[in-house]
Amino acid sequence: MSAYALLLLENTYLPGVLAVRKALSDTKAQFPVILLYSAENVNKDTIALLTASKLFSDLINIDDNILVSNSPHTLESVLNRPDLAYTLSKINLWRLVEYSKLVYLDADTLPLQNLDHLFARNFDASQVMAAPDCGWPDLFNSGFMVLQPNMTVFQELMDLYESTESFDGADQGLLNHYFNPDLYHGGISRWLRLPFIYNCTLNSHYEYFPALQRYFQDIKLFHFIGAKKPWDPTFASQLRKDPSLFKVADNKNVYQIWHEVYESIEVDGSSQTEALKITEKSEPDRVEAVEAVEAVETAVEPQPQPPIVHHQYYYKEPESEPEKYEENRGEAWKLNESRGPNKWEDASESEEEDDTRELDTRELVHSLSQLDVESPQDDYASTHPIFPWEKSAARQKPTRSFSARTSLPSSLTKIPFTAAFDDGSELENYIASRDQADRPETLQEIKQDEQLDEQESQELEKLAP
Ligand SMILES: O=c1ccn([C@@H]2O[C@H](COP(=O)(O)OP(=O)(O)O[C@H]3O[C@H](CO)[C@@H](O)[C@H](O)[C@H]3O)[C@@H](O)[C@H]2O)c(=O)[nH]1
Ligand SMILES: [Mn+2]
Structure with missing residues (x-):
C-alpha cells in the first residue's frame, strides 16, 4: 500500500496540515493520506477532531521516537530556526514498513496538481526522490520526498542521528548527509533529483521571478519555507502592504492561492475557522494575539498602491557596509545612474584645452608685437x-x-x-x-x-x- 504522509509535531502547524489535506483532495489524489503526529505536543481537542473528521486514513502517534535536534546551537545561530528542534522526527517515515511507498509533504506545502504518478516510479529503498533546495541546489529540500520505508535505512539514519551532528541542526542536513553524501561525485548519490516544479521553494528575499511566472502553469507544488508561514497573521498584514509579493497569475499571489484553499476547508461539517477555534482553546495567548492583529488590520484604511515593481525578487539587501560619500563622486552619488558628462564641465574642459593651446606665450608675444x-x-x-x-x-x-x-x-x-x-x-x-x-x-x-x-x-x- 502507498500513501501520502504529513507531519504534525505541535498545534501551530494545524492550518498547514488541513490546507495540504484539502489541496490533495482538490487535485483528486487517489491515494490515502496518513498523518504522523506527537500526541504529547498536539492538543487533545485537535486529535479528537482529526480522528472524527476521517480526513486521514491513519493517525500515527510517534511519541515513542521524537527526535530532538542533535545540534541545537546550529539551529539557533546558523539556521536561525529554533522552532525546528523536532523535525528530525521525520526519520520515522522510514520505519512505516507497512507502506511500500510514501509521498511525504511538509505542512507548509501546497500541492497544485495531481502527484499520484510519483507512486509509479521504481527506485531502490536506499534512494530518495526529491527536488533541489532553492537556497543550495546541490542539496535536496526535505519538505517533499518520495521514499520507500525500510528498516535498514531507518536504522542507519538513527545511527547517523546518534553519531553525527546534523549540519543544519535538523532533518534536511542529516537526510542529505545520508542520501547525498558527496556533492562532487554524482555516482554515489542516492538522491534521485526531481524537477524544481515538484517542490517550488519560495524565498521572500530572492526569487527568480521571471521563471516563476513562465512556469507557473507547470508548478506541481509550492513550499512556503522559512519562519513565516501563510497562516501567520503578520504575514497577512505584510501581504496587504505589498500585494505584488509573488504575484503569479490571475492577479493572485501564491499566498492568496494558499488562502483560497484554506478558506474552502470544511472539517466535520464545520468551517476551518470553527475547527481551529476548538483546537486553539489551549493556546489563549496566541488566539488573542491573532485577534489583536486582525483588529488593527481591519481598522486601517486601504491605501492606493504605488505601481508594482518587482525588484525585490532580484535584489538581495547588501550585507556589506553601506557606501560612503566621497567628494569626487559628485552630489548624485546615491543615485543608481551612471555619471554622465555635464555640459558645463565639457565646456570648461574644452575651454581649458583651448586656453592652454591658444595662450601659448610665444604666440601671445607675437600677437602683441603685431598690435597696431x-x-x-x-x-x-x-x-x-x-x-x-x-x-x-x-x-x-x-x-x-x-x-x-x-x-x-x-x-x-x-x-x-x-x-x-x-x-x-x-x-x-x-x-x-x-x-x-x-x-x-x-x-x-x-x-x-x-x-x-x-x-x-x-x-x-x-x-x-
Ligand atoms: O513546530 C513545528 C515545526 C515543524 N513541524 C513540521 O515539520 C515540518 C518542517 O518544518 P518547516 O517549518 O516546514 O521547515 P521549512 O521552513 O520548510 O525548513 C526546511 O528545513 C527543515 C529542517 O531541515 C526541513 O524540515 C524542511 O523540510 C525544509 O524545507 C513542518 O512543515 C511541519 O510538518 C510541526 O508540525 N511543528
Ligand atoms: Mn516546510
Missing part, C-alpha cells in the same frame, strides 16, 4: 577729466594709445568685455555715460571718494571753479 600702435590723436582724459589729477597741468601726457581694432589672439577676443568694446565709439559712449552718472558733486565728496592726500586736496581746491 598709433601716436595719440587725442588725450581723452584731459578733454573728459573725471579725477583732479586728470585736470592737472602737470599731468603726464600719454605717449601711446591702442586702436580698438587690433588683432588679438582668438582666446582673448573670446572674452566678452573685449568684444563689447571692440568698437571705439561704444567705448566712448560708455565712458560718457559713466561720466554723467558718477561725477562727484562737491569738493568734499571728491576728497572723500578719492581719499586724496594733503597735496592733492590743495591742488583740487586751486582747480575748483
Whole structure:
C-alpha cells in the first residue's frame, strides 16, 4: 500500500496540515493520506477532531521516537530556526514498513496538481526522490520526498542521528548527509533529483521571478519555507502592504492561492475557522494575539498602491557596509545612474584645452608685437577729466594709445568685455555715460571718494571753479 504522509509535531502547524489535506483532495489524489503526529505536543481537542473528521486514513502517534535536534546551537545561530528542534522526527517515515511507498509533504506545502504518478516510479529503498533546495541546489529540500520505508535505512539514519551532528541542526542536513553524501561525485548519490516544479521553494528575499511566472502553469507544488508561514497573521498584514509579493497569475499571489484553499476547508461539517477555534482553546495567548492583529488590520484604511515593481525578487539587501560619500563622486552619488558628462564641465574642459593651446606665450608675444600702435590723436582724459589729477597741468601726457581694432589672439577676443568694446565709439559712449552718472558733486565728496592726500586736496581746491 502507498500513501501520502504529513507531519504534525505541535498545534501551530494545524492550518498547514488541513490546507495540504484539502489541496490533495482538490487535485483528486487517489491515494490515502496518513498523518504522523506527537500526541504529547498536539492538543487533545485537535486529535479528537482529526480522528472524527476521517480526513486521514491513519493517525500515527510517534511519541515513542521524537527526535530532538542533535545540534541545537546550529539551529539557533546558523539556521536561525529554533522552532525546528523536532523535525528530525521525520526519520520515522522510514520505519512505516507497512507502506511500500510514501509521498511525504511538509505542512507548509501546497500541492497544485495531481502527484499520484510519483507512486509509479521504481527506485531502490536506499534512494530518495526529491527536488533541489532553492537556497543550495546541490542539496535536496526535505519538505517533499518520495521514499520507500525500510528498516535498514531507518536504522542507519538513527545511527547517523546518534553519531553525527546534523549540519543544519535538523532533518534536511542529516537526510542529505545520508542520501547525498558527496556533492562532487554524482555516482554515489542516492538522491534521485526531481524537477524544481515538484517542490517550488519560495524565498521572500530572492526569487527568480521571471521563471516563476513562465512556469507557473507547470508548478506541481509550492513550499512556503522559512519562519513565516501563510497562516501567520503578520504575514497577512505584510501581504496587504505589498500585494505584488509573488504575484503569479490571475492577479493572485501564491499566498492568496494558499488562502483560497484554506478558506474552502470544511472539517466535520464545520468551517476551518470553527475547527481551529476548538483546537486553539489551549493556546489563549496566541488566539488573542491573532485577534489583536486582525483588529488593527481591519481598522486601517486601504491605501492606493504605488505601481508594482518587482525588484525585490532580484535584489538581495547588501550585507556589506553601506557606501560612503566621497567628494569626487559628485552630489548624485546615491543615485543608481551612471555619471554622465555635464555640459558645463565639457565646456570648461574644452575651454581649458583651448586656453592652454591658444595662450601659448610665444604666440601671445607675437600677437602683441603685431598690435597696431598709433601716436595719440587725442588725450581723452584731459578733454573728459573725471579725477583732479586728470585736470592737472602737470599731468603726464600719454605717449601711446591702442586702436580698438587690433588683432588679438582668438582666446582673448573670446572674452566678452573685449568684444563689447571692440568698437571705439561704444567705448566712448560708455565712458560718457559713466561720466554723467558718477561725477562727484562737491569738493568734499571728491576728497572723500578719492581719499586724496594733503597735496592733492590743495591742488583740487586751486582747480575748483
Ligand atoms: O513546530 C513545528 C515545526 C515543524 N513541524 C513540521 O515539520 C515540518 C518542517 O518544518 P518547516 O517549518 O516546514 O521547515 P521549512 O521552513 O520548510 O525548513 C526546511 O528545513 C527543515 C529542517 O531541515 C526541513 O524540515 C524542511 O523540510 C525544509 O524545507 C513542518 O512543515 C511541519 O510538518 C510541526 O508540525 N511543528
Ligand atoms: Mn516546510
